[in-house]
Amino acid sequence: MAKRAYPLSKVYGLLETGPVILLTTGDGQRANVMTLSWHSMLEFEPPLVACVVSDRCHSFGLLQASGECVINIPTVEIAKQVVGCGNCSGAKTDKFKKFGLSTKPARTVAPPLIEACYASLEARVIDTRMVESYALFVVEVQKAWVDSSLKDPRTLHHRGYGRFMVAGETIKLPSKMR
Amino acid sequence: MAKRAYPLSKVYGLLETGPVILLTTGDGQRANVMTLSWHSMLEFEPPLVACVVSDRCHSFGLLQASGECVINIPTVEIAKQVVGCGNCSGAKTDKFKKFGLSTKPARTVAPPLIEACYASLEARVIDTRMVESYALFVVEVQKAWVDSSLKDPRTLHHRGYGRFMVAGETIKLPSKMR
Numbered sequence: 001m002a003k004r005a006y007p008l009s010k011v012y013g014l015l016e017t018g019p020v021i022l023l024t025t026g027d028g029q030r031a032n033v034m035t036l037s038w039h040s041m042l043e044f045e046p047p048l049v050a051c052v053v054s055d056r057c058h059s060f061g062l063l064q065a066s067g068e069c070v071i072n073i074p075t076v077e078i079a080k081q082v083v084g085c086g087n088c089s090g091a092k093t094d095k096f097k098k099f100g101l102s103t104k105p106a107r108t109v110a111p112p113l114i115e116a117c118y119a120s121l122e123a124r125v126i127d128t129r130m131v132e133s134y135a136l137f138v139v140e141v142q143k144a145w146v147d148s149s150l151k152d153p154r155t156l157h158h159r160g161y162g163r164f165m166v167a168g169e170t171i172k173l174p175s176k177m178r
Numbered sequence: 179m180a181k182r183a184y185p186l187s188k189v190y191g192l193l194e195t196g197p198v199i200l201l202t203t204g205d206g207q208r209a210n211v212m213t214l215s216w217h218s219m220l221e222f223e224p225p226l227v228a229c230v231v232s233d234r235c236h237s238f239g240l241l242q243a244s245g246e247c248v249i250n251i252p253t254v255e256i257a258k259q260v261v262g263c264g265n266c267s268g269a270k271t272d273k274f275k276k277f278g279l280s281t282k283p284a285r286t287v288a289p290p291l292i293e294a295c296y297a298s299l300e301a302r303v304i305d306t307r308m309v310e311s312y313a314l315f316v317v318e319v320q321k322a323w324v325d326s327s328l329k330d331p332r333t334l335h336h337r338g339y340g341r342f343m344v345a346g347e348t349i350k351l352p353s354k355m356r
Contacts, residue, residue, distance in 0.1 A: 016196070129308075158194055160355075164351070168346025171344060174340060
C-alpha cells in the first residue's frame with residue numbers, strides 16, 4: 001500500500017472504530033507479529049493507546065524488552081493472513097515468511113511496518129503499571145503512515161471464533177463531537 | 179427490544195468489535211447517559227472492560243460516586259439519539275426525556291437499561307487506579323441482556339466528527355481463536 005505520513009491528531013479515528021490490528025514487535029534482530037482486538041484510545045494527542053498483549057503470547061516478551069511496537073491495520077483482503085497470525089506462535093514460526101507478509105523498516109522504532117496494511121502506527125510503551133493486572137500496555141504513537149486513497153477501508157472486527165464483521169458503509173450526522 | 183439473559187462468557191464478542199456504546203450511570207435518584215467509543219475488553223470471564231470516561235463529562239461524577247454503570251449497545255436505527263447524547267451534557271439536560279430513550283430497571287445495579295439498545299451489560303467498577311492518569315475505569319460485567327434475534331446487529335463505529343462506520347457483513351474463517 002502507498003502509505004504516507006499522516007497527522008497524529010487524526011490517528012484516533014483509525015482505531016476508535018475497533019478494528020483488528022496486526023501488532024509487530026521486535027528489537028531489530030528478531031521480529032514477530034500478532035493479531036489483536038483488545039485495544040482502546042486513551043488520548044487524542046499525542047495519541048495514546050491501551051493494548052492488551054497476553055503474557056502467553058510470544059510478543060509479550062518482545063514488547064516488554066524493547067518497549068516498541070507498530071500497530072498495523074489490515075483490511076478484509078488479507079483476512080486469511082490475519083487469522084493465520086492469530087493461530088500460531090512466533091516462538092516456533094516466522095509468521096512474516098509463513099504468511100507472505102512483506103515488511104518495511106519503521107522510521108522511529110525497531111519493529112517493522114507491514115506493507116499489506118493500509119495504516120501503520122509506530123509506537124513506544126510509556127506505561128506498564130497495568131501489565132501485571134491486565135497485560136495492558138499504554139503506548140504512545142510516534143509516527144503514523146496511512147494510505148489515504150482508501151476512503152472507507154474494509155477493516156475487520158472480531159466477533160469471536162473466527163467470525164469477523166467487515167466494515168460497512170459510513171454515514172455522517174451533524175455533530176459537535178471530535 | 180426483547181432482550182434476554184445472555185451468558186457472561188460470550189460478552190466479549192459484543193464489545194471487541196468496537197461499537198459505540200451508550201453508558202448509563204446514576205444512583206437511583208439521578209441518572210445520565212453518555213456516548214462513548216473508547217473501551218476495550220480486558221478479560222473474557224468474568225468479563226472485564228476498560229472504559230474511558232473523561233472528567234469533563236457529567237457521567238464521571240456519577241460513575242465515581244456509585245461505581246455502577248450499564249453498557250448499552252445501540253444500532254444504526256437510533257444513530258440520531260446516539261449523536262444527540264454525545265452533544266449535550268447531563269448537567270443541564272435530562273437526555274432520556276430529550277431523546278425519547280425509554281429505560282427499564284437493571285437487575286443488579288442502579289443505572290437503567292436502555293430499551294432501544296439490542297444489548298445491555300450491567301457492570302460495577304472494580305479498579306480505579308488508572309482514573310487519575312487516563313480517566314480509565316475497569317468495570318466487571320455482572321449481568322448481560324441481549325436481543326439474540328438480531329444476528330448481525332448494525333452497530334455504529336465512530337470515525338470522528340459525526341462520521342460512523344455501520345457494521346457490514348460478517349464472514350467466518352477457520353480459526354483456533356476464541
